[in-house]
Amino acid sequence: MMDGRVAAIRKALDAEGFTNTPILSYAAKYASVFYGPFRDAAESAPQFGDRRSYQMDPANGREALREIELDLEEGADMIMVKPALPYLDIIRQARDRWDVPIAAYQVSGEFSMIEAAARNGWIDRERAMLESLTAIRRAGADVIITYFAKRCRRCRAACRLRRTGAPQLIGSLPEEAEGVAGAAFVGVDELVPAALA
Numbered sequence: 105m106m107d108g109r110v111a112a113i114r115k116a117l118d119a120e121g122f123t124n125t126p127i128l129s130y131a132a133k134y135a136s137v138f139y140g141p142f143r144d145a146a147e148s149a150p151q152f153g154d155r156r157s158y159q160m161d162p163a164n165g166r167e168a169l170r171e172i173e174l175d176l177e178e179g180a181d182m183i184m185v186k187p188a189l190p191y192l193d194i195i196r197q198a199r200d201r202w203d204v205p206i207a208a209y210q211v212s213g214e215f216s217m218i219e220a221a222a223r224n225g226w227i228d229r230e231r232a233m234l235e236s237l238t239a240i241r242r243a244g245a246d247v248i249i250t251y252f253a254k255r256c257r258r259c260r261a262a263c264r265l266r267r268t269g270a271p272q273l274i275g276s277l278p279e280e281a282e283g284v285a286g287a288a289f290v291g292v293d294e295l296v297p298a299a300l301a
Contacts, residue, residue: 107174108178109178110127110129110175110178110179110180111178111179113127113179114127114178114179126181126182127179127180127181127182128180128181128182128183128184128207129172129175129176129180129182129183129184130184130186131168131171131172131174131175131180131183131184132168132171132172132183132184132185132186132191132194132198133184133186134161134168134186134187134190134191136186136187136190136211136213137213138187138190138211138212138213138214165193165194165197168185168191168194168198169194169197169198169201172198172202173201173202176202176204180204181204181205182204182205182206182207182247183198183202183204183205183206183207184206184207184208184209184249185198185206185207185208185209185245186208186209186211187209187210187211187213187214188208188209188210188211188214188240188245188248189210189214189236189239189240192239192240192243193243195208195240195243195244195245196243196244198244199243199244199245200244205246205247206244206245206246206247207245207246207247207248207249208240208243208245208247208248208249209248209249209250210236210237210240210248210249210250210251210252212251214236215250215251215252218232218233218236230255233252233255233256234256237250237252237256
């Protein structure tokens with residue numbers, strides 16, 4: 105987020121008595137081609153230029169870590185890396201450095217690649233979904249924002265916990281569902297309604 109923004113939000117929340125309201129920082133938001141499908145659907149592509157002036161250069165990992173650190177110093181309680189799959193290294197480095205909840209946003213382009221390949225019969229949709237979400241979880245994300253949230257919840261609902269806490273699959277769901285155990289999933293369509301509640 106812009107320098108000073110988290111501190112200003114924290115100060116305003118605290119002044120109004122919302123001292124326990126957490127702040128999710130968008131500290132690591134990259135200028136990415138993977139936002140394309142959403143921008144096209146929402147007709148929100150820039151009319152001129154692009155958003156690179158305030159989104160991070162994909163080649164610069166150090167900047168993301170500096171921005172995360174600044175936002176945490178200003179009072180952020182949780183950080184987000186967006187997009188997720190191209191920046192698994194950033195998620196991992198953040199997990200190794202800070203003991204705060206980390207959210208990863210699997211954006212529309214990541215989702216669309218899996219959907220398009222599945223529709224063409226090139227990959228198994230469920231297994232590809234679970235493999236991609238497992239990679240994000242394994243990198244260190246505690247929360248995954250994804251267009252697959254509802255489908256993944258159905259997969260996890262078919263699991264039951266053993267005494268060890270590892271899920272045991274019932275039925276014919278792929279073994280990859282074990283890899284997403286413990287992660288919280290938020291559907292992209294749930295973000296706005298949840299914020300307004």
